[in-house]
Amino acid sequence: MQDRFTTFVHNNRQSFPLTANLPYLLRLTNDCYITYASIHIHELLGYRQNEVVQTCFKDYCYFGDYNHFMQKLESVIAANEDYFELELRIRNKIGKFQNVQVAATVLRNAFHHKTEGLLLVMRETTAQESDLEVLYNEKLAQYETLVNHLLEAVVIVCGDQIVFANQASTRLFKADHLKEIIGKSIYDFLHPVHYEIWKSEYMKSAQAVGPVDFVWKTVCGNSFQSEVIIIPTNFKGKQAFQLLIRDVTERKNTERTLIEAEKLSMAGQLAAGIAHEIRNPLTALKGFLQLMKLDLKTKNDYWDIMESELERIETISNELLFLAKPRSTELKLISLKKLIQEVSLLLETQAIMHNIIIDKHFPDEEIVIYGNEVQIKQVFVNLIKNAIEVMPNGGHIFINIEKDEKFVDISVIDQGCGIPEEHLEKIGQPFFSTKKEGTGLGLMITYNIVQNHHGTISVSSQVNVGTTFTITLPLFDESHYTAK
Known part of the structure; x- marks a missing residue:
């Protein structure tokens, strides 16, 4: 075994540039146990061959030097390299440390290239020769110790x-x-x-x-x-x-959240100002309209239409106030199918003008949710109206309802131009809109209303194919609301 190994070393002398005057050879396992030592090893360590074999190389190294040796070995193996040099302090049999220069070669299997151990070739060095190398190694060890304790x-x-x-x-x-x-x-x-x-x-x-x-x-x-x-x-x-x-992923997310909160605050202040400016003249108009209705003899239909439109303006101004500061509103049971039918009827004229057909697919059974009817109606007005506006060439808008035991999904599907993927995450943010004249406030109000009703909105889109908005709302649970 030793003859074959000696032959291996002799045939590979060019791999070990330190071997010209080096009689000290060690072969180590992957765990750094010594399996071979040259006959002259006693000159360095004071131990004979049979005393060194089957012991651990760590037992002879200065503590800090051995750690540096193992770190160097790991980095060389990780980089798929085979050779490195360094200086160590080796303790001999009487406990004295000797500076040695080491050339280490990683031994690998020729077939599967797995590491099978190390070959160390060592020579003694004087203190003067090794001072710079020792200083370098100490500084390197200090650097590695320092950076390994950094959080970054x-x-x-x-x-x-x-x-x-x-x-x-x-x-x-x-x-x-x-x-x-x-x-x-x-x-x-x-x-x-x-x-x-x-x-x-x-x-x-x-x-x-x-x-x-x-x-x-x-x-x-x-x-x-x-x-x-x-x-x-x-x-x-x-x-x-x-x-x-x-x-900085979390910090960037927090910054985006703060920016959106600032936008929302600004939108709320703007909406409050607009709403108050609208409501003040509306109050006077409604009062005088009622007086004129008593004195003038004209068709009642005209007065009814004017009053209805004024009430609609008042409703919109209330929604702007809702954006500024959500109010406590009347909550009641809502027939979802009936509500969507009413919204579809409201927007049907506008859809026909754009050559658009609204297709509704509802389950047979009644679907009841609990919330504010005006606000939920506003959600579907916004979504269907947006779908009409993105389909200038006509087509179909599909409104599908699916339910399970606890939730109902309402999908509004258009055949418009679609939304690019990079813009999807911005949908619902204030002042972001894919429409040229859009402000993004309509969808922001929609998201706000759905969230206040303990629901969620998801959106998927494909450019030049269309967009799907899916609203998920909890079904009315009589026992839950009775318990409250």
């Missing part, structure tokens, strides 16, 4: 390859082990939208840059937003970049 991810990129990552990086990229990060290309994690700017600007920068906004992908492919500081550095004499990465 720290990554070093050399060329396109990630050559170092701290422990926080595994949490950031949802990796189980650093092996899933170290040795990989930065482009395995960086979102493609940033490829060009990384190559053209940041890889050529001679000064620290940042923080800049980057989007990354986790090991499982999910995206997250980050702020990155890019610091030029060197790694083994090569140009490299140290990246300090902070996940």
